Every structure is written in structure tokens, then in C-alpha cells.
Amino acid sequence: MSADRLIAYALRGWFLVALFFIFVPIIINFIYSFSPSRFPTLPLGGFSTGWYELILNEAPVPRAFGNSLKAGVIVAVISTFIGFAAAYTDYRYRFLGKNFYLALALLPPTIPVLILGLVMLMFLSRVSLVGELYSVVLAHVVYCIPFAMALIRLRLAQMNPDLESAAWNLGANSWRAMREVIVPFTLPSIFAALALTMAVSFDEYLIAFFVGGLTETLPVRVLALLQGQVSPRINAIGSVVFTISMSLVILAQILLLTRRSGGRSIAAGGK
């Protein structure tokens, strides 16, 4: 066996080990969320949805879940809209300080969340906007815009730069060209951005913890639960959160991958 193949197998093995360590806790989480006993035992003591019923009936958890869901949806819509606008500005215009503008627009995720959360708390409390669900929404929008912008920019970069002018040339004014050409072309990435920003907001903990005050989102509630006692309810909550976040991220991926080929081949056809 040649050294190259050996390395290839070793890398593959390493990859599988990494995947194993990432997913095993989550899968175990899943399995034990359906176990009736208080402590993880082998073999499993049976099948029960008891923990799920328990979290449903425990008032703070559904409320926190509702908060997370509401915040997630609103954050997704606002940050995707602003992200689109930022990406389009980058695509369409050339202006002085554009690189600075881009750097600024993409900055928030590069700042440690701890610092971002603290600073947000300080700022929002100064302007008396702290402790409500909209505080979480505001902070999360700031954090999520760059994700939306990055995704939509990616799609715009694949667009034939003459398409918009072609729409004008055929009688579409700026707004109609936007509606008939730019938005439909970027639609997959817009949906992807909606899904991804919602996922990011849905399981973001630190910022929500700092600015939310008594308004708890799900991750905040879960950690509060854990601090009191390690309860198998966590397994149930974790499974729900994981399923929702992963579905959103996978949805974003699917949206980005399908139809990408279509845009490419047209661009290539013009060469």
C-alpha cells in the first residue's frame, strides 16, 4: 500500500472519530430522552415520553420556547432584509470606503459573544431597552445580519452583472428589475438566510442571557434548569432544540445547493 493511500485512510479514520465524538453525546441525549428512568442506565428501562410531557407542563419551558421561536422568526426576517440590502449595495455600487463598509458589515460574528453580550447589555440599558424580548431581537439582529449578507452576496456574485441592466433595457425600472430579476435570482439564498439566521438566533445563549433579563429564551432557560439539578428533562429539551436548529441549517444548505448549478451555467454560457 502506498503512503498516499495510507494517509488517505488515516484521514478518513480521523474524520470518523471526530464525527463520532461530536454526534455520540447528541445521539445518547436523544435515546435517553425517551427513557423512563431518572438516571441513564443500560440496558434501557423502557420507552416513555414522560420527560417531554413534563417539560410541556412546566410553565417556564414552553414560555421560553415560545420566546425563542418568536425572536427567531422576527430576527430572521429583519436580519435577512438588512443583509440583502447590504449585499446588494456591495454588488451594485462602487464608492469610497467600500472595503471599510464591508469590513464593518461583516464584523459582529468576529467579536467574542461574551464581549458582544456585555456591550449590548451596557448600551441597551443606557437607552432603557433592556430586559424585554425586543432587546434580544435587537441584539440578535446585529449578530445575524452578517450571516444573511454573506449568503446573499455569494449568490449575487454568481449573477451575470448584465442581468439587471438587461431588465432596465427591456423596460423595467429600478424597482421592477429588483422585483422581477434580482430577488427571484437570489431567492434560494434569501430562504437559506432566513433559515440560518433563525437557527443562529434560536440557539444563541450568551447574548440572550445578558440582554434578556427576566425574559428567558430557551437556551437561557435550559441552563437555568441545569444549574439547579441535572434532570433528564434536559435530554428532552436538547433533542427538541437540536432537531429544530439542525433542520433549519440543513434546509439552508439544501436551498443553497439546489439551483446553484442553473445560475452558473448561464454565466459560463456567456463566456
Added chain:
Amino acid sequence: MSEALLVLDKVVKRFGEHTAVDGVDLQISKGEFLAIMGPSGCGKTTTLRMIAGLEQPSAGEIRLNGTRMNELKPWQRDTPLVWQNLALFPHLSVLKNVEFGLKMRNVAARERRERSMNWLERMGLAEYAGRNIAQLSGGERQRVAIARALVTEPEILLLDEPLSALDAHLRVRMQSEITQLQKQLGITFAYVTHNQSEAFAMASRVAIMNGGLIQQIGSPREVYRAPANHFVAEFVGSNNILSGTVTALEGGQVTVQTAWGSFNAPTPEPAPKTGDALELVVSADLVAVSDSAGAEGNVLSGELISEEFIGSIITLYIDIGDGIVFRAQKQQHELDALDYSSGRKLFASWRPEHTYVLPQI
């Protein structure tokens, strides 16, 4: 006579320090096929984009049917453009692409469909109506682009090197399709290209541009046989250019002394004076080649350095000294009797009346 359909009046376009179009005067009449030709960067595409309103002239005026157009937005004009990269909408079907212009003009859905289908039928694309653009071949896309531009029945169609992405065979076929379409419709076509054979084959008039200026406008024949200046003579056809001084003017002929001999040519209008510097143009296809001296008319000699076959035509490259390579283009059978191996001394001759004197500047 009333004013032409489209008039460009001393149109200038500057991009910062760079002047792309430097005072273009151009009149395009109704129903004509005008080709704007020039090397890349000569300002031809910018000129076309200004007509479409995609660029604003820095100075001068563009008039369509006598109305000033400068301030009109692209969507307020009816000057559809066929793009070099076609710019078809990848997210729309073939039919929706063609319908686009009508939809923007708020034509009712039913009429829109009917008119677009008519165009697709005309272009032989009816069965592709529901297809995605990505599923079409290069030639089919080309036709969709033309149908999309013509569906609003404009007075003028602008074409920006639309055939440059096609292979040679398909290009020739599309050339004749476009020419026929233009004749049938009687719509004015303004066609930008850097390809001489394309321009000459299709257009009824050719405008040669260089350095942001129009160097010459005329029929392909005029431009080919009577270039207006050194640039046109060099850019168009395969011309030999010889510079020299006038030594005599006699009987309608001018005698010009050059580094390669003394040549006669018809006296141009206005007539030059003895001692004037002139440039003579000899089209490569009007040159006879022989391996012995003694031919009539203007003769020069040199060493054959290479030859080039293009189908039945052979181009001979003869080094005549002073860094000038003289070209002679012949049908292959005309050279059957001649030994044209490299390094041989050859004599090139042409008739005085086939010599063209470039106008003095």
C-alpha cells in the same frame, strides 16, 4: 429630407480622466443596418450603451426621431439591446424571457403570450417555450435573446457583438439569419463588432471607430476600397501602405517616389503639390506576383518570408526592406506556375489605377 431616425451629435463620454468617446457624430436612418467596427477600447460599445441609456453622455446630444434622449432612463426608451453574453434571465423559462419586455409595458397576459409565441415560432423555438435557458444550445439562446429584444417591435435594435460566443460555423449561419431578419422587418439595426467579415457581410453601412472617434463611415465597399486615413487602411482589409513624396503630376496621374521605387497613381481630389508627402494604399488582392522582372505598371521586389493558406486563398508575405512586409493575396490556382518557396526573390506588381492615395491630413 427629414432628420435621420437616430442622431448622435458631438457625443462625448468620459470616465474620470479617460475619454472613451470623443465627439461622435453619427446618423442612422430608418431601416438601415449599420455596423460600428473598431478594435477593443475604441469606444464602440460605450457608444451603443449611450444609445440604450445605460451610460449618460458627458457632452453632446442623442436624438431619436428628433427628440433629445440624454436624460431618459434606460427603461423609458425603446432601444432593446442584444448583449454580448446574451444576459438571458436564468430563473425564467424561454417564454417568460421573451415576454419580459411586454410584461414591463403592462401588456395583458393573454396578448403577451400570443405575441411572444409568435416570435418564438418565427425563430423556430416554439417547442422550447417551456424550457429552462440552461437547456438550450448556444444558437438557440442567441435566437431567444433576439426574440426577447424584438418582441416589443422597437424602431431600432442594438446588438453588441452578439455572435462572439459562437463557434465559427454557427456564427456564419446566425449572420445570414440576422441579415434576413433585418430585411424582412425593416427595423434599424445598429451592430457593434470588432470582426471585419461580420460587419462587411451584414451591414449596409459601416462606421469605423478608433480612439473614441469615428474614422470613416460608408458602404463596406467604400471603406474597403477607399479608406479615409491611415488607421482605416491598416484596420480594414489587408492593405499595403507605402509612404513617399510627390515628384510629378501629369495627365491625371501622380508619381510618388518611395524607398521601394517610384509608383504612379490616379491623382486624388484635392490634388497634391510636388514635394508633398503621401501614403499609397495597395490592396493585397490586387497585386500580381511573378519571379521575373518586366511586369507593367508599379513594380517592387523583395524576399518571400512566409505564406499562409486560408482555404483557396494564399497570402504571400514579401520582405521589401525598411521593415515593411508587403502582402499579396492570390487564388491558389493562380500561383500554380510559380515557385514560392521561402527565401526566393519575387516581384510584386499592380496597376497604377489600383493604387489608392490616402487623403492628406
